[in-house]
Amino acid sequence: xxxxxxxxxxxxxxxxxxxxxxxxxxxxxxxxxxxxxxxxxxxxxxxxxxxxxxxxxxxxxxxxxxxxxxxxxxxxxxxxxxxxxxxxxxxxxxxxxxxxxxxxxxxxxxxxxxxxxx
Numbered sequence: 001x002x003x004x005x006x007x008x009x010x011x012x013x014x015x016x017x018x019x020x021x022x023x024x025x026x027x028x029x030x031x032x033x034x035x036x037x038x039x040x041x042x043x044x045x046x047x048x049x050x051x052x053x054x055x056x057x058x059x060x061x062x063x064x065x066x067x068x069x070x071x072x073x074x075x076x077x078x079x080x081x082x083x084x085x086x087x088x089x090x091x092x093x094x095x096x097x098x099x100x101x102x103x104x105x106x107x108x109x110x111x112x113x114x115x116x117x118x
Contacts, residue, residue, distance in 0.1 A: 004039040016054045035080040
């Protein structure tokens with residue numbers, strides 16, 4: 001079976017949540033099509049610099065939400081029978097991906113650049 005070259009572009013924020021949102025966005029845009037095989041968790045984690053468990057958790061969440069299906073000894077695939085309403089949802093209101101968001105801690109660094117010397 002051919003290896004998947006898919007590599008999502010991660011946005012800002014927690015890496016697991018960014019991965020889940022990137023996969024869903026690619027599904028909605030048609031970059032991933034029903035029946036397409038996704039990279040294995042080990043391969044994708046290595047490409048993105050994530051822990052394998054993070055990728056496994058994202059795949060499990062997306063499977064539970066109906067986006068993906070996992071086949072024993074074969075891999076993870078975009079659901080072949082992906083409902084049209086899932087794929088047609090607006091990107092403006094993404095569903096929560098099961099990753100709790102914590103408030104950001106205040107930064108200890110100054111965001112104001114030092115004054116320029118004359």
